[in-house]
């Protein structure tokens with residue numbers, strides 16, 4: 001299975017979420033949805049991540065639920081067992097891509113160079129996360145890659161902010177963007193769900 005530009009484009013902005021408590025998962029997802037967000041990427045950075053994903057899938061059937069921080073083939077097996085709409089990795093190996101294909105998991109692997117994009121295309125992929133987007137070259141890098149590799153589509157993530165993400169979305173080879181600015185740790189800790197809705201709404205207002 002592989003992710004397409006048509007799948008990514010309607011998402012627009014993908015919030016990258018780190019959750020420490022299962023009880024916060026559904027309120028965060030619903031707060032984002034209230035602000036116009038249609039998809040969440042819950043990272044496997046905490047021990048409760050898989051339970052958070054299950055909770056959101058059960059409570060919010062109309063949210064596209066993805067998992068982030070896939071770094072091992074075992075991670076792919078774990079998320080295949082609970083079912084996710086997509087899976088994101090900060091990097092890309094042949095092993096991760098093949099495992100995701102074997103398990104029927106839609107993988108968006110992270111790349112930072114043309115060689116990795118070409119390797120991904122050889123493995124049947126056309127969409128990639130550019131990570132860490134700003135640190136590896138940001139807008140000029142994406143513009144340069146679009147010359148020789150216009151068939152590759154990106155979700156730049158890493159370093160983007162509410163002030164510059166629309167510059168990325170304006171590029172022809174960018175279908176959506178990812179970022180953690182939508183779910184600040186402090187607001188989750190304070191259970192300030194309205195605060196999260198406000199950031200989501202302010203973000204989505206920028207793309208009409």
Ligand SMILES: O=C(O)C(=O)C[C@H](O)[C@H](O)COP(=O)(O)O
Pocket residue numbers: 016043045068069070088089090131157158159160178179180181
């Ligand atoms: O955990 C993952 O799956 C990652 O690969 C990294 C995240 O996508 C970035 O940490 C988000 O970047 P910021 O928006 O700059 O915070």
